[in-house]
Amino acid sequence: MPADAIEARAQGWRTLAALHARIEDGLARALSAEHGVSVSEYTVLDVLDRQDEHHMRMQQLSNAAVLSQSATTRLVTRLEDRGLLARFLCPTDRRGIYTELTPEGRELLEAARPTHDRVLTAALDDARELPELAPLVDALQALHA
Amino acid sequence: MPADAIEARAQGWRTLAALHARIEDGLARALSAEHGVSVSEYTVLDVLDRQDEHHMRMQQLSNAAVLSQSATTRLVTRLEDRGLLARFLCPTDRRGIYTELTPEGRELLEAARPTHDRVLTAALDDARELPELAPLVDALQALHA
């Protein structure tokens, strides 16, 4: 592989990392301030809600949130303590534990989603103004158009 | 703004976040295992090396690494303690502090860069196989082609 192709990849990665950091930071502040949840927590609630059966095993969850198994346990425990989701044993394999949103969890999610979308839009528009990030923003828009 | 445009942005963000997490995780493990530096630390070394004058002020550094001022101080201190970079007073404004790579730092960076590039390439190729990430990977490639 030619050297400039590698450099192009590295540069792409730096761009992606920069954009990610900006968005993540904005989301973290807004979600925490307005709804008391971290980005990971919001992600878990969101993923659970999008799930067909509305429940998941811990491992799927940790995969979706890109967290370690241990971190997932703690995150779910936090959310469970706040009454936002519930654990129940998997009937067919009692090692497994399902989690599902409670009504309170769904309520918070629906309250937080506008915040999430607003901040995300703002962050993207913001990044759109920076010459080094603008191309990636556009590419992102085009992905699911 | 139409609802499906918002959903498209949200989906784009989830894709970006997922790809970012995968790459970051791979880089973190490899850089830590093979060279004993975190991604933030590598980033700082790399940014310093790319700099025209090969030195930067703390604030620029914290901006580049997306860290708080406090975290930047601690990070620089760690690297300084390991002899990888050095601090010196900014001659024109003695409130400012410049940091620059030491020969050891440059050495480590040059040893680590192949690791970085290898893992990055592998992570991208890996993501390229996943249908939900492939389009973004391609878009990233095209950015700096």
Place this chain on the structure above:
DNA sequence: ACAGTAGTTGCAGACGCGGGTCATTGCTTA
């Protein structure tokens, strides 16, 4: 068939580390 045993999987707890925030201090510059 069946009990025994080893290995695997799913989750939770303990520990250390790096990061964020806030407040304070020491210089330096305007």
Place this chain on the structure above:
DNA sequence: TAAGCAATGACCCGCGTCTGCAACTACTGT
């Protein structure tokens, strides 16, 4: 004197690693 830059320390949080425990699976020999 007021404002700016960096260092430092206290404190809290959340994550990763490693370890442990319980439940399940698969293989073994009788």
